[in-house]
Amino acid sequence: MPMFDTLAYGGEKTPVVFDIGTAYTKCGFSSECSPRKIVPSTVKKAKTGELVNIYDISDREELYRLLIDFVHLLYFRHVLVPKERRVVIVESVFTPTMFRETLAGVLFKHYEVPSVVFVPAHLMALFTLGIPSGLVMDCGYKQTIVLPVYEGIPVLKACQALPFASKAVHNYLDAQLREHGIVRDSQGEEKPLSSVKDIVDENILEDIKVRCCFVTKLDRAQQIHAVSAGIKDAELPAPPPDVQYPLDGANTLTIPGKIREHTFEILFERDSEEQSVSTLLLDAIIQCPIDIRKTLAENIILIGGTCMSVGFQHRILTELYSLLNSPRYKNRLALKSFKFHHPPSKRNCVAWLGGAIFGIQEILSTRSISRDQYTKNHCMLPDWCSLYDYEESDNHSAILLKKEASKEVLPSVSKSPRSPVVAKKV
CATH class of the missing domain: 3.90.640 (Actin; Chain A, domain 4)
Incomplete structure (x- = not known):
């Protein structure tokens, strides 16, 4: 059982990995190759007994109460471990800020976990395959999101999405x-x-x-x-x-x-803007620099439960070749081939498996947010869509650079003649 793994190995406890999707939630441990349990992302209200989806709650206080019950269900019925473990949350890049902040508050304040890290699902899909670059399409329950990733860095300006899934x-x-x-x-x-x-x-x-x-x-x-x-x-x-x-x-x-x-x-039907699930891939490639387009086209990864439908990948491939000859893309893309990766797990568990691989890396402790840091930051989480986090980080770096520039290298104490004092430059 996983609750006794620290007795056997004497090392740090294995982190818990949660992939809280819009329809289903995958939970398990970073040392395993598949989630322990896949459960609906619904919770029962205590007063009415009504089952509601946790992503449909708009009130922060009500969401906080329901997430306490939902996380309790994951901890004590499915993963069956104590709370004193690091947590890896696999999330979408479009996860509402209120949801992730409320979830962090539940984990840190109510369950007192030591640390939490939020990782994007598209980037974790590349961890599963062991490749640095790829064009990831996540076709889930409510929306389809295409995000290019090059050398481990998501190209956010090229992200494409449609509310069809x-x-x-x-x-x-x-x-x-x-x-x-x-x-x-x-x-x-x-x-x-x-x-x-x-x-x-x-x-x-x-x-x-x-x-x-x-x-x-x-x-x-x-x-x-x-x-x-x-x-x-x-x-x-x-x-x-x-x-x-x-x-x-x-x-x-x-x-x-x-x-x-x-x-x-x-x-696959075109909307008023001539967009469909297939055009998202080509539109994302067009928004990327020209020197990485070929790499992205030859490293396409399909994840999400909808991508598991019979004939979905074959239809996407034929649509891409057909669209290349259309007037919209004929003079804008010079691609000749598209290649798809076959992940080692079911497509709805690819992102979770990437989070499990990330959870056993030594870098987890440096990328996670500890409970003390969360308290010092006044319960605020860094978010890629918030300019305040980046401005604060840049100001902090500028202060450090000024301090380093003002320092001087002191002469060492030795019998040799004193060397000239050299100011450190940045």
Whole structure:
């Protein structure tokens, strides 16, 4: 058991790694190759008993109380260790500042952990593969984020994002099933799904998406988009067969093949600004310096649960080659090939595994924020989107440089003739 590892080795306790995502949270230890548990990022309210997502809470005080219960669940039911361990938090670059500050307050004040470090998920994906540069696409639950990383440094100005991911797929699937889905009861009677209330929830939609739906090929998708755009003489391709999905012991849902094939197309449809999940990769490459574009195009990493869908990577690859010949990118990019990495774990656990690898490095102690530092900084965390942290750091560095410049090198005490005094220059 991990709670006895310090008795066996006599060293520092293994850090705990939390990847708190919008839909699911991965928790485990830095010495392991996979998370101990993957649980929904929901917590039950004490008064009403309602399950709420921790990212949907906008009130700071309420979020503080709910995070106490949520972290207690992670510590004492899933990882089963005392609190006196370093903590590694794998987060998105777009994590709200209020959420990370509240989470830090819960860990430092309530649970009194020795130190906490917040690491970006896109950078941790490169730790898993052991490469310094790459173009990381994180397609999760609420949004898709593409962030280039070159020599271990995220290129933040080239970051691209769209509010289309698994949640948009669920909403489209729910609407289509309620319009075209047919439910058959145990007596063989058929009725539309819209007539049955509260029978398809979020968990069932996700299960249907994973088991029954897939990302279709580009040529069939072009025919589907042509029909939806109202192009004359455009015809839909022959749909795949229907499937029977058991809802409970008495009802069976018939899912048409058309819905199975069209569900994921919402991610690849162009919006009013001609953007889709595929264009995010090329737009991110264009925003980077020209001498690193080839390196990024040959080191593409897909992470997130949505990227695990059947046919997702193949569709992204064919879309990229097709977009290179479009007027929007033909004269702006001179790329000839794209290459994808195959991570050693499931794509939804790649960022967590990178955080686990980072947690066993010796540099963890220098990059973490200790409880004493947190108290001295008046419970403030350094944030990449806050200019105040950088200005304060620059002022502190300037003061140190002035002090060093004002110092003089004193002559050493020896029998040799005194050497001239030389002022140290910066």
